[in-house]
Amino acid sequence: MSKKITFSDLVGCIADEAGVSKRVTHDLLKGMAAVVSEGLLRNGRVSITGLGIFKLKWRAARQGINPQTGEPIEIPAQNQIYFKPEAALRTFINQRYGHMKPEIIDHDIKPVPSIPKSKDSFFWRKRAALGWSAGLLALFLLMLVGMFSLFPPSYGPAPPVKETTQPQEARRYRIPIKVSTEKEEQIQPVPKPDPLPVSVGKPSSVHNVHQGESFWTIAKTIYTDPYLWPNIYRANLDVVDNPDVLEVNTTIYVPPLEGRVGSLSKKDIIDIIDGYVQVYLVYRRLNKTGARNYLWVAKQYNVPEVLEQYEDKIDASDRDFILRIKGSARIG
Amino acid sequence: MMRLCKLLPLLELLMNNSEVVKRLSERLALSQREIRRLLRVITEVFKKTLDEDLSFTIPKFGTFGTHVRQKRKAYNPHHKTFVMLPPKRGVSFHPSSVLKGHIKAQSLDNE
Numbered sequence: 533m534s535k536k537i538t539f540s541d542l543v544g545c546i547a548d549e550a551g552v553s554k555r556v557t558h559d560l561l562k563g564m565a566a567v568v569s570e571g572l573l574r575n576g577r578v579s580i581t582g583l584g585i586f587k588l589k590w591r592a593a594r595q596g597i598n599p600q601t602g603e604p605i606e607i608p609a610q611n612q613i614y615f616k617p618e619a620a621l622r623t624f625i626n627q628r629y630g631h632m633k634p635e636i637i638d639h640d641i642k643p644v645p646s647i648p649k650s651k652d653s654f655f656w657r658k659r660a661a662l663g664w665s666a667g668l669l670a671l672f673l674l675m676l677v678g679m680f681s682l683f684p685p686s687y688g689p690a691p692p693v694k695e696t697t698q699p700q701e702a703r704r705y706r707i708p709i710k711v712s713t714e715k716e717e718q719i720q721p722v723p724k725p726d727p728l729p730v731s732v733g734k735p736s737s738v739h740n741v742h743q744g745e746s747f748w749t750i751a752k753t754i755y756t757d758p759y760l761w762p763n764i765y766r767a768n769l770d771v772v773d774n775p776d777v778l779e780v781n782t783t784i785y786v787p788p789l790e791g792r793v794g795s796l797s798k799k800d801i802i803d804i805i806d807g808y809v810q811v812y813l814v815y816r817r818l819n820k821t822g823a824r825n826y827l828w829v830a831k832q833y834n835v836p837e838v839l840e841q842y843e844d845k846i847d848a849s850d851r852d853f854i855l856r857i858k859g860s861a862r863i864g
Numbered sequence: 865m866m867r868l869c870k871l872l873p874l875l876e877l878l879m880n881n882s883e884v885v886k887r888l889s890e891r892l893a894l895s896q897r898e899i900r901r902l903l904r905v906i907t908e909v910f911k912k913t914l915d916e917d918l919s920f921t922i923p924k925f926g927t928f929g930t931h932v933r934q935k936r937k938a939y940n941p942h943h944k945t946f947v948m949l950p951p952k953r954g955v956s957f958h959p960s961s962v963l964k965g966h967i968k969a970q971s972l973d974n975e
Contacts, residue, residue: 579879629953
């Protein structure tokens, strides 16, 4: 608790500053208190410039406990006085901390036991959600297996098609949905030393496409963030033309990320923007609706230099579109 | 009907600064211009006193003081980052038991 000055000291201080007698100041302060109390009783809200707003808040009746005897007490509903200091007063009071800004902490650092609860509870919730979704997935797979055992494949639909095509337009924005005739369990990619001639010198992983897989699902399993799929498509421009059609048993190269999801490096971001622009270009060539949405996402990463490289290839109407549409995307 | 009674005070607009000045000038028989000047001085002195970590009490009204909220860790869900927020000071007002009694009596009357 801070030190206190007496009321008479305060009156003296104000009287000196204002150049009036202490008596007038005393009366004024008392009068001010009386007027505010009166206003609170009458209107419930009193504002004084330079200080703030006094107002009443309605508190519902609640059950309390007598701390000495432990017996329950009924606390009736009543008004409570609430003071909100003016913004100018708040900033004036906080001048000494004005130079301090919120600092971003590297979230890779392991939580120390003394760290606030909120962090722990956040991770807990995430883990619980993961377990929940894993359980759902297992149930779904069980059902599928049951279906297949009831109806053997010979009576089922035609043998698996060689190509995974997309029969309908991707409805959901940014998510190209790949529909296949049957679903199989997604097999984890096997990281191998890079046999393909790829320009990146870093260790990379090569992925063999299975039935039912798409760039979206591959990015989800390897990068853990499906929205980074244009990064994979970009590295396989010579193998795959239409990102919606991915042939089974194609070997695709999955470029490694320098950073990780949540803290991508500058180079990663530039690659991802390039990927989104490539997706835009191919969708525009195929006259797909919603192609410009990918350009908009590329713009959301806020690295205009990459977009400037493609300036002559970008359609004028699409450029107008991305400049017109406001809002922000979830950027990994 | 009860709810309507509770809402009625809201219909009257809040008592703003000029209303306070008007009432004070009636009470103290001073011009409104003078009251305005004095109020400005008072709030300036309040500000400076609070800034020096001093608290003060106005009898039958309440106590003004400051408190410090220590720096803390927060999570930004949009950027998925943890942020260390700097310490911050707040102004506190604790109404005196006299004022609280008046308010309580009034809210019990309304019941």
